[in-house]
Amino acid sequence: METGINHFIFISAVFLGIGLYILLTAKEAVRVLIGLSILFSSSILNISAFSGFWNFNAEGQITIFLITAICLLNISAGIILFIKHYKVYKTNQFDEVSRVE
Amino acid sequence: MHDILFYIFAAVILLSVMRIAFISNVKSSLKSFAYLLSGIFGLLIITNSQLFSLLICLLLLMIFFTAFLLKNKINEYLIIDTGATLKTNIFPALVISLLTAILASLFGNTRWQMINIDYSLNSFTMIFTKYLPFILAISLLFSVMIPVLFRIVRLSGVKS
Numbered sequence: 325m326e327t328g329i330n331h332f333i334f335i336s337a338v339f340l341g342i343g344l345y346i347l348l349t350a351k352e353a354v355r356v357l358i359g360l361s362i363l364f365s366s367s368i369l370n371i372s373a374f375s376g377f378w379n380f381n382a383e384g385q386i387t388i389f390l391i392t393a394i395c396l397l398n399i400s401a402g403i404i405l406f407i408k409h410y411k412v413y414k415t416n417q418f419d420e421v422s423r424v425e
Numbered sequence: 426m427h428d429i430l431f432y433i434f435a436a437v438i439l440l441s442v443m444r445i446a447f448i449s450n451v452k453s454s455l456k457s458f459a460y461l462l463s464g465i466f467g468l469l470i471i472t473n474s475q476l477f478s479l480l481i482c483l484l485l486l487m488i489f490f491t492a493f494l495l496k497n498k499i500n501e502y503l504i505i506d507t508g509a510t511l512k513t514n515i516f517p518a519l520v521i522s523l524l525t526a527i528l529a530s531l532f533g534n535t536r537w538q539m540i541n542i543d544y545s546l547n548s549f550t551m552i553f554t555k556y557l558p559f560i561l562a563i564s565l566l567f568s569v570m571i572p573v574l575f576r577i578v579r580l581s582g583v584k585s
Contacts, residue, residue: 341525
């Protein structure tokens, strides 16, 4: 079966759904960051598929550049917050914080 | 050839994402995340975005080297509960699977205009076009942003 744009859309939709599940149900800091990066990479995959299939337009590539920059900023902010969290509560699990307090 | 590669990389991505979602061990989640990045690397090559696949390849190498160099620190940070049992969160799983089904069925069944990928044009030929000023501006932004981020992360670690 020849692959088309629909296959890429299907994969990125499934990818987005499971990324959301990981982000919403995460208890560890590491898993939150992984879920966030999965969400961003699903959008990158979708945009790159559209950009590649429509005669390779450069605007799509620039959009991917910008999304990558936003993703990097989010992840670095998350790392800073989680380092602070670890230094204060001495744990990387969120459900243990309520027990400490 | 590209079709077979697409199915292989899609299988790698889906398996590793399922592994991240449904395995409680954080270390194996991180390993699966590396496999996931390699799957995305492959799919980006298929969709003719070689420049970004190269970036992801560099990111993968960076993650592996950091994990190797900071092995002891990571072991200290990751609290591994070996007796943890899997807790399925049924409500979020139901809502999200509904959302995914709607997204996949709506956009996956749309009759998109089908144009075959032209492999003579790619990310590298994009560099010397009218978009050169944008690319220069973005690369300058990246070159400033990344050292500043490293600096901020280091300072936030030292202060408290």
